[in-house]
Amino acid sequence: MVSNQIEAPVRKLMGPGPLEIHPRVYQALTTPIIGYLDPAYLKILDQVGDQLRKVFQTRNRATNAAPGTGTSGMEACVANLIEPGDKILVCVHGYFGDRLRQMVERQEAEITLITEEWGRPIDPQKVEAAMKANSFKVITLVHAETSTGVLQPMDDIIKLADKYGVMIILDTVTSLGGVEVKMDEWGLAAAYSCSQKCIGCPPGLSPVSFSDRAVESVKNRKHPVRSWYLDISLLEKYWGSERVYHHTSSSTLNYALLEALRMIEEEGLQNRFDRHLENHRALVAGVEALGLEMLVSPEYRLPTLNTIRIPEGIDDMELRRYLLETFNLEIGGGLGALKGNVWRVGLMGHSSSAANVLFFLSAISRALALQGHKTDLAAGTDAAMSVLNA
Amino acid sequence: MVSNQIEAPVRKLMGPGPLEIHPRVYQALTTPIIGYLDPAYLKILDQVGDQLRKVFQTRNRATNAAPGTGTSGMEACVANLIEPGDKILVCVHGYFGDRLRQMVERQEAEITLITEEWGRPIDPQKVEAAMKANSFKVITLVHAETSTGVLQPMDDIIKLADKYGVMIILDTVTSLGGVEVKMDEWGLAAAYSCSQKCIGCPPGLSPVSFSDRAVESVKNRKHPVRSWYLDISLLEKYWGSERVYHHTSSSTLNYALLEALRMIEEEGLQNRFDRHLENHRALVAGVEALGLEMLVSPEYRLPTLNTIRIPEGIDDMELRRYLLETFNLEIGGGLGALKGNVWRVGLMGHSSSAANVLFFLSAISRALALQGHKTDLAAGTDAAMSVLNA
Numbered sequence: 001m002v003s004n005q006i007e008a009p010v011r012k013l014m015g016p017g018p019l020e021i022h023p024r025v026y027q028a029l030t031t032p033i034i035g036y037l038d039p040a041y042l043k044i045l046d047q048v049g050d051q052l053r054k055v056f057q058t059r060n061r062a063t064n065a066a067p068g069t070g071t072s073g074m075e076a077c078v079a080n081l082i083e084p085g086d087k088i089l090v091c092v093h094g095y096f097g098d099r100l101r102q103m104v105e106r107q108e109a110e111i112t113l114i115t116e117e118w119g120r121p122i123d124p125q126k127v128e129a130a131m132k133a134n135s136f137k138v139i140t141l142v143h144a145e146t147s148t149g150v151l152q153p154m155d156d157i158i159k160l161a162d163k164y165g166v167m168i169i170l171d172t173v174t175s176l177g178g179v180e181v182k183m184d185e186w187g188l189a190a191a192y193s194c195s196q197k198c199i200g201c202p203p204g205l206s207p208v209s210f211s212d213r214a215v216e217s218v219k220n221r222k223h224p225v226r227s228w229y230l231d232i233s234l235l236e237k238y239w240g241s242e243r244v245y246h247h248t249s250s251s252t253l254n255y256a257l258l259e260a261l262r263m264i265e266e267e268g269l270q271n272r273f274d275r276h277l278e279n280h281r282a283l284v285a286g287v288e289a290l291g292l293e294m295l296v297s298p299e300y301r302l303p304t305l306n307t308i309r310i311p312e313g314i315d316d317m318e319l320r321r322y323l324l325e326t327f328n329l330e331i332g333g334g335l336g337a338l339k340g341n342v343w344r345v346g347l348m349g350h351s352s353s354a355a356n357v358l359f360f361l362s363a364i365s366r367a368l369a370l371q372g373h374k375t376d377l378a379a380g381t382d383a384a385m386s387v388l389n390a
Numbered sequence: 391m392v393s394n395q396i397e398a399p400v401r402k403l404m405g406p407g408p409l410e411i412h413p414r415v416y417q418a419l420t421t422p423i424i425g426y427l428d429p430a431y432l433k434i435l436d437q438v439g440d441q442l443r444k445v446f447q448t449r450n451r452a453t454n455a456a457p458g459t460g461t462s463g464m465e466a467c468v469a470n471l472i473e474p475g476d477k478i479l480v481c482v483h484g485y486f487g488d489r490l491r492q493m494v495e496r497q498e499a500e501i502t503l504i505t506e507e508w509g510r511p512i513d514p515q516k517v518e519a520a521m522k523a524n525s526f527k528v529i530t531l532v533h534a535e536t537s538t539g540v541l542q543p544m545d546d547i548i549k550l551a552d553k554y555g556v557m558i559i560l561d562t563v564t565s566l567g568g569v570e571v572k573m574d575e576w577g578l579a580a581a582y583s584c585s586q587k588c589i590g591c592p593p594g595l596s597p598v599s600f601s602d603r604a605v606e607s608v609k610n611r612k613h614p615v616r617s618w619y620l621d622i623s624l625l626e627k628y629w630g631s632e633r634v635y636h637h638t639s640s641s642t643l644n645y646a647l648l649e650a651l652r653m654i655e656e657e658g659l660q661n662r663f664d665r666h667l668e669n670h671r672a673l674v675a676g677v678e679a680l681g682l683e684m685l686v687s688p689e690y691r692l693p694t695l696n697t698i699r700i701p702e703g704i705d706d707m708e709l710r711r712y713l714l715e716t717f718n719l720e721i722g723g724g725l726g727a728l729k730g731n732v733w734r735v736g737l738m739g740h741s742s743s744a745a746n747v748l749f750f751l752s753a754i755s756r757a758l759a760l761q762g763h764k765t766d767l768a769a770g771t772d773a774a775m776s777v778l779n780a
Contacts, residue, residue, distance in 0.1 A: 006421040006645045009430050017638060018423045029419040029642060031396045033408045033592055035720045040399050067594070068458040068619065069637040075619040103618045196638060202423055204457070204594055204640030226616045228493045229458065229465040245725070247459040248407060248586060250594030252419060253643070255396045330425045335635070 011324075014360055015332035016146050016174070016305060016344050018196040018203050019351035021260070025201055028259035029252055036249045045239060048254055051261035052207050055176055055199070055269065056191060058183035062210040062232060064239040065195065065257055067247050070173045073192030073206030075103055076230040077169045080210070080218045081138055081190055084108040089130050089139040089166065091115075091122045095147035095335040096171055100140045107226065112136070118148045118337045119295045119307070124156035131164040138167045138189070144175035147335040149307035149344065150300050151179060158186045167214060173197065176207060177264055178276045178304040178348050189214040195253070198276070198304055200349030201260040204253045208232075260349075276303045278387065279352045283345065286361045286384035290368075290375040295342050304352070306345040307338070311373055316340050319367045327363045354388050401714075404750055405722035406536050406564070406695060406734050408586040408593050409741035411650070415591055418649035419642055426639045435629060438644055441651035442597050445566055445589070445659065446581060448573035452600040452622060454629040455585065455647055457637050460563045463582030463596030465493055466620040467559045470600070470608045471528055471580055474498040479520050479529040479556065481505075481512045485537035485725040486561055490530045497616065502526070508538045508727050509685045509697070514546035521554040528557045528579070534565035537725040539697035539734065540690050541569060548576045557604060563587065566597060567654055568666045568694040568738050579604040585643070588666070588694055590739030591650035594643045598622075650739070666693045668777065669742045673735065676751045676774035680758075680765040685732050694742070696735040697728070701763055706730050709757045717753045744778050 013019045034041045049064045056063060066073045078100065082088055086109045090101045093116035104111055112134055114126045122141065130136075139161055143152050161168050167189035172181045176191075178198030183191055190210045196203035210218075210232055218225065218232055225231040229247070238246040264272060280303035284294060287308055295307040310316055316333060320343075323329040332344030345360060347353075361384060365377040403409050424431045439454045446453060456463045468490065472478055476499045480491045483506035494501055502524060504516045512531065520526075529551055533542050551558050557579035562571045566581075568588030573581055580600045586593035600608075600622055608615065608622055615621040619637070628636040654662060670693035674684060677698055685697040700706055706723060710733075713719040722734030735750060737743075751774060755767040 006418050006434065006648060007430060008421045008424050008434065008641070008645065009428075010422045011424050011428065013423065013425060015425055018425065018641065021423060026420045028396050030416045031398045032400045033403065033411060033586075034398050034401050035403060035405055035408065036593075038399075038401065038714070038720060040397060044396065044398065068462060069640065071619050071637045072458060072462075075617065079617075099618070106614050106616055106618055194638065196423075202640060202642040203426075203638040204643055224496050226496055227465065227469075228489070228496055229461050229620075247461045248584065248593040250459065250592060250643070251398070251408065252592040252646075253594055253640070255398065256642075258396060324428070330428060 009328055012327065012329045012359065013351060014345050014356055015330045016346050017194070017348065019346055019348045021200055021202060022263060022350045024263065025256050025259050028255040031255040033251045037243065037245065041251060042243060044254060044258060045249065048258050048261065049239060051258065051265065052209065055261065055264060056181060056183040056209045057185065058209050060183065060209045060211050061240065062215050062236045064208070065205040065254065066208045066230060066235065067249060068206055069203055070192065070194030070206050072230060073194070073208045074100060074171065075227065076208055076232060077190040077192050078103040078107060079227040079230055080225050080232045081167060081169060081214060082107045082109050083221050083223050085110060086137045087112070087134060089114065089136045091139065091141045093120060093122050093148065093150065094118050094142060094145035096145060096173065097142045100142070100171065104140060119150060121150050121152045121300050124160065127157055127160050131160055131166060136166045138169055140169045142171040143181065144172065144179060144302050144304065146174045146305055147338060149296050149302045149305045151302040154186055162187055174302065174305050177272065178352070179302070180273060183209055195257050198348045199257070199260050200263065201257045202253065204250065205257055276347065276352050279347045279354060279357055280306060282354065282384040282387035283347060283357045283360065285387045286357065286380040289383035290361065290365060290380040304346065304348045306347065307342045308345060309342055310340065314368065314371050314373060319371065322367050322370065323363055329363050354390065357384055399718055402717065402719045402749065403741060404735050404746055405720045406736050407584070407738065409736055409738045411590055411592060412653060412740045414653065415646050415649050418645040421645045423641045427633065427635065431641060432633060434644060434648060435639065438648050438651065439629060441648065441655065442599065445651065445654060446571060446573040446599045447575065448599050450573065450599045450601050451630065452605050452626045454598070455595040455644065456598045456620060456625065457639060458596055459593055460582065460584030460596050462620060463584070463598045464490060464561065465617065466598055466622060467580040467582050468493040468497060469617040469620055470615050470622045471557060471559060471604060472497045472499050473611050473613050475500060476527045477502070477524060479504065479526045481529065481531045483510060483512050483538065483540065484508050484532060484535035486535060486563065487532045490532070490561065494530060509540060511540050511542045511690050514550065517547055517550050521550055521556060526556045528559055530559045532561040533571065534562065534569060534692050534694065536564045536695055537728060539686050539692045539695045541565070541692040544576055552577055564692065564695050567662065569692070570663060573599055585647050588738045589650050590653065591647045592643065594640065595647055666737065666742050669737045669744060669747050670696060672744065672774040672777035673737060673747045673750065675777045676747065676770040679773035680751065680755060680770040694736065694738045696737065697732045698735060699732055700730065704758065704761050704763060709761065712757050712760065713753055719753050744780065747774055
């Protein structure tokens with residue numbers, strides 16, 4: 001007799017994702033599966049596309065969820081828009097910018113690299129200097145660096161891209177649905193995200209959007225797209241009016257995505273951004289009142305993912321194990337260059353709540369105390385409460 | 391106020407997939423999401439790997455579910471094992487063999503093509519002639535052609551591949567879990583499948599297995615794998631002992647996959663194959679007693695997917711619309727060269743049942759009668775019943 005219990009503890013998810021999802025989204029997962037060309041399913045795919053256009057703030061026809069995790073969307077953008085020998089401006093100020101660089105490299109493009117210290121945004125002056133010196137087809141950029149908690153200011157870079165006619169591929173994995181993303185107003189060529197962060201759905205899908213100009217440029221490639229699975233021309237034939245079979249779309253995940261997107265519509269985008277910002281501010285106020293330090297300076301902080309410097313003398317692994325085992329609380333550790341230096345605390349989607357902010361402050365305060373690092377929890381909670389107007 | 395109802399009708403799924411899944415698998419979907427590096431989740435991934443080794447009948451370390459639909463597994467096998475200039479023997483006897491050909495082409499390999507009429511298996515003599523004349527790195531082959539309903543006999547081809555030292559990439563999308571697949575005994579280099587057919591899980595994951603030799607050959611490539619997302623070396627570092635972050639694994643889908651795999655273990659592989667075979671034989675007996683003709687000759691028929699010739703004068707689209715609208719019954723139409731010529735009736739996983747066989751016979755008999763094509767339903771049902779010993 002084999003057990004039919006999946007042994008998964010109920011966690012409080014406050015890392016970089018996945019995050020907790022709303023019961024309505026769990027419920028949507030059990031909607032009966034139907035075929036990928038069922039007329040009822042094609043309607044659902046259309047609704048997913050329509051709802052995603054709202055969160056991307058775009059009219060792009062080629063907008064839907066790529067059949068894989070966020071990284072599949074990243075690869076879809078890179079593999080479609082970049083071909084061997086293309087001149088690409090790659091901006092790296094964190095782990096995911098570097099992942100983009102690795103993908104662009106695998107397309108055998110000619111890379112010009114701009115780097116920035118992890119925890120700082122990309123400097124538009126460096127972008128301008130590069131664009132003046134060279135003619136690029138594409139610039140790759142991370143809007144919300146999940147590894148550092150930096151929100152990249154877009155104004156200068158979109159002006160430069162427009163001026164020099166460079167297509168922007170933007171990583172919105174940790175911003176879409178939690179922070180403003182203006183696909184059309186910013187003139188983005190392609191953007192991708194994931195289902196499990198600010199959108200509030202389980203992982204497994206990757207919202208993507210390609211501008212008409214980007215789709216056109218794919219049609220004019222000299223070499224075929226190296227990925228058949230993620231070829232946007234083939235995906236678009238399935239998503240669009242032709243309805244040509246491409247892959248067996250996961251109805252299960254798309255039901256959940258649609259439900260999560262409907263909940264965004266009900267809340268309203270601006271309200272949702274405000275909620276993410278308020279809970280972020282409360283967390284920062286609390287964390288700083290505990291005497292901890294944020295990695296990122298105030299003007300570049302991402303409201304959805306908070307990076308906190310680990311105080312000297314604290315054993316990161318032991319602390320996070322304690323949180324997990326004692327409170328069932330997951331927070332993220334540092335990635336790459338920041339490994340062992342920061343904690344990453346996600347407040348995204350359904351997880352962006354006052355309850356989570358206050359719970360985190362209590363738990364981290366206790367965990368630090370156990371390692372001999374005293375903090376003033378009452379001060380931390382008061383500071384958070386005053387932001388929350390509670 | 392936005393509705394929170396996903397408008398998906400409850401269908402009887404008897405097409406090429408997705409198929410119906412067991413209530414236990416639906417239930418597993420709602421197991422709370424946890425993080426991709428949570429110790430509890432890593433155990434679940436290990437269990438998925440262990441269970442998949444059982445259905446693939448392999449000891450291959452690099453065995454788990456690729457983060458996408460079946461086509462992502464196809465691309466994982468092709469993109470990892472094939473690089474520009476490699477000599478590849480590509481066998482096409484249906485739509486999915488041709489999809490493999492397109493993928494191999496995108497790797498800029500040197501292709502030698504063997505084709506066969508759709509509805510017939512690949513002729514081993516052609517394989518032998520090709521292998522005698524040329525030295526190939528890889529042969530790509532479809533074990534169970536979902537477009538034609540042909541089960542490829544493997545004996546001769548595995549002997550030839552062994553004799554000439556050619557690595558086999560095998561598509562087991564419509565066989566794994568329903569028909570014998572012997573990864574190690576057959577000496578396969580890489581094989582892939584999907585979650586939603588004979589395995590009995592929702593779509594969205596792609597079981598894959600790479601032999602140690604195959605993994606080694608990836609390490610010795612001259613060019614990096616063109617797909618970062620599906621690079622088996624990176625996937626293996628996450629699935630294996632190093633536990634390096636690669637993508638945000640969909641806990642939701644992996645819970646369901648694990649539950650479906652546990653149900654296979656409970657039933658027993660051989661019992662499961664027997665069940666698939668018996669229901670297939672009942673369907674064929676019934677269909678033939680109705681006066682309809684199977685596309686494939688008896689010795690090559692796939693027990694999991696049945697292709698039935700559409701009688702002359704029947705309007706395919708109208709008939710399938712009638713089945714869907716009147717009985718909520720989905721069966722598949724023909725793909726590519728067989729479009730309009732065959733129906734594809736899936737009996738896979740939880741959907742391979744006597745009830746579905748009998749329901750299909752009743753529904754198709756009625757649908758044909760409405761288009762003036764009379765059949766003897768009593769004879770069809772009797773024939774099916776006698777196979778079912780009922």
